[in-house]
Amino acid sequence: MPKIATREAYGEALAELGEKIKDLVVLDADLSKSTKTSVFAKKFPERFFNMGIAEQNLMGVAAGLATCGKIPFASTFAVFATGRAFEQIRNSICYPNLNVKIAASHAGITVGEDGATHQSIEDIALMRALPNMVVINPADAVETKKAVFAAAMHKGPVYIRLGRHPVDVIFDESYEFQLGKGVILKEGEDVAIIATGIMVGEALKAYEELKKENINAMVVNIHTIKPIDRDVILKAANCKAVITVEEHTIYGGLGSAVAEVLSEEKPVLLKRIGIEDTFGESGKPEELLKMYGLTVDRIVSEAKKLLKLKAI
Structure with missing residues (x-):
């Protein structure tokens, strides 16, 4: 059984979505190789924005792009996305109910050797508490791809939790993903x-x-x-x-x-x-x-x- 990190599937899904949705844009906080948004950046450089190590600004710019009709996917490590940029997510994205997708990688303790400072173990709790926010935590690479596609189609804020560590592939392509349905x-x-x-x-x-x-x-x-x-x-x-x-x-x-x-x-x-x-x-x-x-x-x-x- 193959093992694939969900962040890898996220990068592939973005590249596929970019072909289908011309208003889709991707933002990152200088971590594109780790979050795998680099796959999209290579394919669509004019629709990729590296905001540098400035996570609050990352979320603010994503919110601004959403007001202009774009579908922004904003990515960084989960601990920075939900911790450092919480206020911006709350007030600039969820409060006005903007169409921003936050796809945060390196969640959970399986970040491994990076240790406690980088192991986001409270991100679901933080995002779940916010009105208007949808929270998705996919199980494997197949479900991740389908979740990313579903998030792009959903109108409103979405948080997608992604991992660094390769995990078993459970599902095949026939698997049906429906937002909000266990x-x-x-x-x-x-x-x-x-x-x-x-x-x-x-x-x-x-x-x-x-x-x-x-x-x-x-x-x-x-x-x-x-x-x-x-x-x-x-x-x-x-x-x-x-x-x-x-x-x-x-x-x-x-x-x-x-x-x-x-x-x-x-x-x-x-x-x-x-x-x-x-x-x-x-x-x-x-x-x-x-x-x-x-x-x-x-x-x-x-x-x-x-x-x-x-x-x-």
Whole structure:
């Protein structure tokens, strides 16, 4: 099974979109080789703008271009896009509901050796809190391409979370992506594993391990964190317990979004797996995922615990 970083698929999708949408423009903060917007820049140099290491200005210019009828994709590292430029995203993009797409790479702890300062683990929470913002966290390269196309067609602000680390390709080209709609990848009635981003692949592996022990798990891919698919979450709640899995803090991300739906409409046993109120560290991506419990073994273990608790 091939491994491709979602940022790579983003670069390819932009180049394809550039052929179809002449009003599409791309902006970057002097990181085009890393964010892969360089692919678009090489093909359409007159529609690419390097704003330098000035992320607030990056977002402000993107907002201005949107008012002129352009469809700007603004890219930089997630920690800078959502942290350094938060005010500009809030007041210049989301408040006037402008058609700006923010595609931020190097999200999560799988940034690796760059360490805590560059590992954005709170970006989904920040973007999800903003009115008018759509938040997408694709699972693999195929879903990333389809998400980028869907974002370009959507009218309004969109945040797309992208990764540096190569991940397994889960889907093929027949896969259908629909903004705001979760996807049930595996049916089951014992425990529902609701995952997002790169953890979808781990959830599918956990499904296979649980199956060996006669535990039937449902696996749900939530690629759009906002708007969240309430219907698929409520269907998952028909299981005896629910687990959420994300490469993000458990505060404000997928786990929180699912908990909000369940607590209001269908309370059920819930365990959130994610980064628990701490910053990341420097290390190899695989080692960090293990250190923070973002593994198949952890998902399987938590599933067993919940089912045992349910049986009491």
